[in-house]
Amino acid sequence: MNTQIEISNLSFAYEKQPVLENINLDILPKDFVGIVGPNGGGKTTLLKLMLGLISPQNGKISILGKDPLEARNKIGYVPQYSEIDKTFPISVFEVVASGLCNNNSLFPWFKKENIKRTNAILDKMQILPLSQMPFGELSGGQKQRCLIARALVSDPLILFLDEPTASVDSKVESDFYSLLKDLNKDMTIVLVSHDIAFISTFVNKIACVNKNLVCHHSHEITGETLLSDLYKTNISSIHHNCGL
DSSP states (O other): OOOSEEEEEEEEEETTEEEEEEEEEEEOTTOEEEEEOOTTSSHHHHHHHHHTSSOOSEEEEEETTBOTTTTGGGEEEEOOGGGSOTTSOOBHHHHHHGGGOBTTBSOGGGSHHHHHHHHHHHHHTTOGGGTTSBGGGSOHHHHHHHHHHHHHTTOOSEEEEESTTTTSOHHHHHHHHHHHHHHTTTSEEEEEOSOHHHHTTTOSEEEEEESEEEEEEGGGOOSHHHHHHHHTSOOOOOOOTTOO
């Protein structure tokens, strides 16, 4: 089976301060990978490297056999919706259609085929009736679905998500991960999260990042002692309905 994401001996530093050291990670087609770790451990930096937003100082990263920037047309990205200005006057339809933007088309929603594509994704995400609603008026769960639709409209092979459930309640969180599990049947998913306890129910691999990286299959993450070893610090269990 071909590796979709290959990271070899990767290191990165900010102003000579090491953030990631000797990172090695292989992600296969239709893997569902959770990237976890303490604040400042490097998980967000690792995500930026995979997206091609920054470049490694040492080592190599390959996405679909290419440099991350060259593979961007086959990558979908879901940011934290808390990063988006809620007062910005843009509709749900326009948010999703913006995922079709490229160098040749600044306003893709004017094209007939793209209108059809956008509406199809809105329908798949069960938010088509909200298409003309301002994005800022959506609930937390609706915003998540809108941003996933934006990432999916370009038909990616890999979906990246950054702390997608940071500001929602446990019911919305559970529904959201169930949606991702369904999407995982057709694509690879890489998710950055602060919450091992919850995501371990859904992912098949967990990459624990704290300057270095340790990757385990989710069934290997058992107990506070192992988590403390991986994090190199004391861990307090996070309690959810699903338990740890």
